Amino acid sequence: MAMKLMKGNHALAEAAVRAGCRFFGGYPITPQTEILEYLSARLPEVGGTFLQAESELGGVNMVYGAAAAGCRAMTSSSGPGFSLLQEGISYIASAELPAVFVDVQRYGSGLGDIFQAQSDYFTATRCGGHGDYKLLVYAPASVQESVDLTVLAFDKADQYRNPALILSDASIAQMMEPVELPEMREVDFDRPWAARGRHGGENKRISSTMYYIENFDSYIKAKYDDMVAGEQRWEAVRVEDADVVLVAYGISSRICKEAVMQARERGIRLGLLRPISLWPFPVKGFAEVNPEVKAYLAVELSALPRLEEDVRLAAGQRVPVESFLGGMNIPESSALVERAASLISASGTFQR
Amino acid sequence: MLSITCSGYGGQGVLTAGLLLANVSMEAGKKLTWVPSYGSEMRGGTASCHLRIDDHEILNPFYAKMDALIAMNEDSVDKYESSIVEGGVLIANSSMISGRGFRRDIRVIEVPATELSQELKNPRGANIIMLGAAIEATRLFPADEFADGIDAYFARKGRNNPLNRECFMRGVQAARHE
Numbered sequence: 001m002a003m004k005l006m007k008g009n010h011a012l013a014e015a016a017v018r019a020g021c022r023f024f025g026g027y028p029i030t031p032q033t034e035i036l037e038y039l040s041a042r043l044p045e046v047g048g049t050f051l052q053a054e055s056e057l058g059g060v061n062m063v064y065g066a067a068a069a070g071c072r073a074m075t076s077s078s079g080p081g082f083s084l085l086q087e088g089i090s091y092i093a094s095a096e097l098p099a100v101f102v103d104v105q106r107y108g109s110g111l112g113d114i115f116q117a118q119s120d121y122f123t124a125t126r127c128g129g130h131g132d133y134k135l136l137v138y139a140p141a142s143v144q145e146s147v148d149l150t151v152l153a154f155d156k157a158d159q160y161r162n163p164a165l166i167l168s169d170a171s172i173a174q175m176m177e178p179v180e181l182p183e184m185r186e187v188d189f190d191r192p193w194a195a196r197g198r199h200g201g202e203n204k205r206i207s208s209t210m211y212y213i214e215n216f217d218s219y220i221k222a223k224y225d226d227m228v229a230g231e232q233r234w235e236a237v238r239v240e241d242a243d244v245v246l247v248a249y250g251i252s253s254r255i256c257k258e259a260v261m262q263a264r265e266r267g268i269r270l271g272l273l274r275p276i277s278l279w280p281f282p283v284k285g286f287a288e289v290n291p292e293v294k295a296y297l298a299v300e301l302s303a304l305p306r307l308e309e310d311v312r313l314a315a316g317q318r319v320p321v322e323s324f325l326g327g328m329n330i331p332e333s334s335a336l337v338e339r340a341a342s343l344i345s346a347s348g349t350f351q352r
Numbered sequence: 353m354l355s356i357t358c359s360g361y362g363g364q365g366v367l368t369a370g371l372l373l374a375n376v377s378m379e380a381g382k383k384l385t386w387v388p389s390y391g392s393e394m395r396g397g398t399a400s401c402h403l404r405i406d407d408h409e410i411l412n413p414f415y416a417k418m419d420a421l422i423a424m425n426e427d428s429v430d431k432y433e434s435s436i437v438e439g440g441v442l443i444a445n446s447s448m449i450s451g452r453g454f455r456r457d458i459r460v461i462e463v464p465a466t467e468l469s470q471e472l473k474n475p476r477g478a479n480i481i482m483l484g485a486a487i488e489a490t491r492l493f494p495a496d497e498f499a500d501g502i503d504a505y506f507a508r509k510g511r512n513n514p515l516n517r518e519c520f521m522r523g524v525q526a527a528r529h530e
Contacts, residue, residue, distance in 0.1 A: 005371070005378050005386070031390075114391070175413055176371075176386035178378045258411040330414050 003178040008143045008168065009034035011179050012102065013042065015147040016074050019154040020187030021100070022048035023073040025062030027055055029081045030114045031170040032104035036076070046184075056081045060088030067097040068206035070194025072154055072187055076102030078170075079112055082120060082128075089163055090129030094208040098157035098164075100150070101135070105169040107301075107328045115328050116170035118250060121306035124167045125279040134224055136164040136231060137278040139249040143177035149276070151182055160227060161193070167278060169301070171251045171330070227280055234282035235274040238264065239289045242271030243347070244340040247311045248299040249275045252326065256299050259336035270340050275310075283314045293319055294347035297340060301326040353408075354492055355415045357432055358479075359389075359400035360424025360445070365479030369422060370401035373483060376501030377405045380493065385413035398427040405492065420490050422482045423449065424465070433458075441489045443482050443527075461485050463526040469519060477519035484523020495524040 006014070013035045016024075024039045036052065043050040049066075053059035059075045066073035077085055082103040092099050103124060107117035124137050136156050138149040146168060153164035190196055195204040210216045235253075237260055239245050246256040253274040263270035273289065275282050296315050298308040305323040312321045324331065324339055356373070358366040367388060374386045382405050389400040402418075404410045420441040423429045425448045436442055438457045447466030454460040463485045469478040480502070487498050499517050506512050 003378055005375055170390070171387070171413070174388060174390055176374060177410075178384065254411045254413070261411070330412075332416070333412060 003180055005176050006143060006179050007034060007176050008140075008146045008173040009104070010038050011143045011181070012146040012150050012166065012168070012173075013038040014181060015150040016100065016154070017042055017046055017048070018182050018184045019072065019151040020185045021072045021074050021154065022046065022189075023063070023066035023071045024048075024075060025051040025053045025066070025073075026059040026075040026077065027053050027081060029078045031106055031116075031173050032076045032078050032102065034173070035102065035104075056084035057088065060085045060092075063099050064088060064092050064095070064097065067092060067099045068095065068195050070189035070191045070196060072098070072100075072158075072189070074100040074102065076104065078104045079106045079108070079120060080110070082123065086123070086129035089135070090131055090133060091208075092163050093129075093133035093135070094131060094210065095206055096161040096209045097206065098154075098161050100153045100157055100164050100166065102166045102168065104173045105167065113328070114170060116172075116251060116301060116330070117328060118169060118252060118300045119302040119304075119306065120167065121278065121300070121302070124165055125281070125310070132220065133162070134227070134279055136160065136162060136227060136280075137167055138164065138233075139167045139276060139278050140172055141250050141253045141274065143172065143175065144179050145276075146172060147179055147181060156231065160223065162223070162227070167250070169250055231277055232280050232282040232284050233276035234285035235272075235276060236285055236288045237272040237274070238269075239271035239273055241269055242290050243269040243294045243344050244297060245271045245273055245289050245293055246297050246299050246336065246340070247273045247275070247307060249278060249307070251330065252299045252301055255331055255333050256336060259333040259340070262333055263337045263340060266337070268337065268341055268344065270337065281310045281314060286314045295319060295343040296321045297324055297336070297343065298322070299324045299326070299331065299336060301328070301330070303327045353404055353406035353410070354420065354490055355402070355404050355418045356420040356422070356486065356490070357400055357402050357418045357435075358422040358424075358482075359398060359428035359432060360422075360479075361427075362396060362399045364424040365476065366399055366422070366424055367401050369479040369483050370403055372480070372502060372505060373403060373405070375505050376493070376498055379501055379504065380497070382407060383410050385410045387413050398425065398431065400428070400432075420486055422486050424479065424482065425449065426452075429454075441486070443485045443489065445478065445482060447478075459489065461489055461527050461530045463523060465523070468522055468526075472515060472519055472522060474513070474515040474519050477516060480516055480519040481523035481526070484520040485527040486523075487520075488524040488527035495521065
């Protein structure tokens, strides 16, 4: 199939359309506004609806409505706007409705700035709103993955009737790479659970399912356990014999992969574990790592450690875990190699 | 792998030159990344795009040092000349950059691209002239092959203009005669 040169944002938006998304309600914010701009023209071409909402709160509740009617629906935002979506996301999760969210991360708390960052990790992977739910979270590291994971997110959201999130960042969103787009898919929105008019049938339940389901606690726990068991995704690079394993997702993982290549040329046994699903976190990937690994280094574009916490939980108590924090700057791969080398030389002091 | 930056005033076609380079490279089966300058840009200020092109997967799309710089204006030289690798190439638009010295450890090709584009009756083609000089100097593609790629790119867009090829080849000649 022919390759197309596209920006991450545009590719993600086109992938959503081809995955059958027919509703978008959202509010502009850099660095994801091109998603809105693109869909504002594209969705009407395929009989879909684009609505620029009065705010992120309006947008997420429109998505709730569209999802309740069985429509594949999406909204996107960044940092400050992503915070505003959380209440609505909690409602959609509690109603067990599928929807796809996008957070194109930018740097900083509060207003912050528009540069790439990976500091929304906790909001994305823990549970950004109130109550008991999790999002399926996917982290693209390229424009192609912005396409592939968006399609996957729609399918998985449907499969589990649970919202899914694409956690991108400004660099992946703004850069161009050649991509292969999937075929256009038509999705039948007349699903058994969708509220599309009663037509003499039963009422459809589109509010919190806890009101209708007996033994809700165990039911909902089992649902999320199924996701943990079945939906972990990762890429492992040279981890089988690695003395130090870098753990990084998204744009950071690409710098890490470069660092692995550089380190190997110097005879330093460096590896990379790249989570593709951030929730569920790919704990299973750690089983592929050299049992004699000396340290893990979590690499992310944030000022405070986030990813490190999940790496610690996955690595267990035995192996030291440290962070390489890029903050608002993309690290140099050579700096990662140096850090890894110093972890290896210091590893004697870690031994029990 | 080639790392190349196109830089100039907004309106001088630097993003387009980068897009053209990216598209022709993609059609030729190469891997590439195209990263625009990004931030609080000012209207009339200097814009840039940063490309990496290779036969293999590009890992890091960002770079501190570049193999080649297409500088459409003086600001671009001020900003990026020091980031060119030793032995790298600077294509300088001498219509807008004159009376200054350059680093001695790089190859500098001065092309009066803005004037040439007027001569060739394609005033918006200065960027393509510069691209011609860059392709010839970096040997990324044989000149004719890239010129065919330019024709194919504009034909796909329904805007085939033979003057674009002429501009490109004029840039190639300028680099050959340096």
